[in-house]
Amino acid sequence: MSKFVFNIDGLRELMKSQGMQAKLTQAGGTVAGAAGSGYATDTHVAPLTAVCTVYPSTREAGLDNYLHNTLLKATGSAGLRMTTHPKRG
DSSP: OOOOOOOHHHHHHHHHSHHHHHHHHHHHHHHHHHHOTTEEEEEEEOSSSEEEEEEEOSHHHHHHHHHHOHHHHHHHHTTOOOOOOOOOO
């Protein structure tokens, strides 16, 4: 029977790769497009992984998101799932 050895360094490299950043940027663009005008994306590399944030970039979009949960609905309509990190500590 063979033993599986998890390569954490390889996983971290994959999660920060240009390919992962491109996929996240594409997914973020889909969500921002589904949300409508006034929403933007930011993709960057965090300490452990690449991250894409979709956010309201105008005051009107911020109010729209606050009143109608626009980003949450756009995430679902794009076929994606939004998750939150559990509180640590």
